[in-house]
Amino acid sequence: MLSPSLQKFWQGTQSDLPGFIDRIRPTINSTALWALQQGASMGISLMEIVLAIVIA
Incomplete structure (x- = not known):
């Protein structure tokens, strides 16, 4: 079923x-x-949104 090169x-x-x-x-x-960098960036963005809501 597989091609010879893949096999x-x-x-x-x-x-x-x-x-x-x-x-x-x-x-x-x-x-x-x-x-990990993307996760950290997303965490920072989420924290900014939460702080904006708390401050408003």
Whole structure:
């Protein structure tokens, strides 16, 4: 059902999972950092809205 290239990739990943994780670790780290920044930004925005309502 899978294309030959995808099947080859999947089998390589299964046989060397630690190596695959090491290869994608920089992407995982940058994505996690981005998600944390977005969460912090959203938290600050929510706090600004709440303060605006309390002050008004």
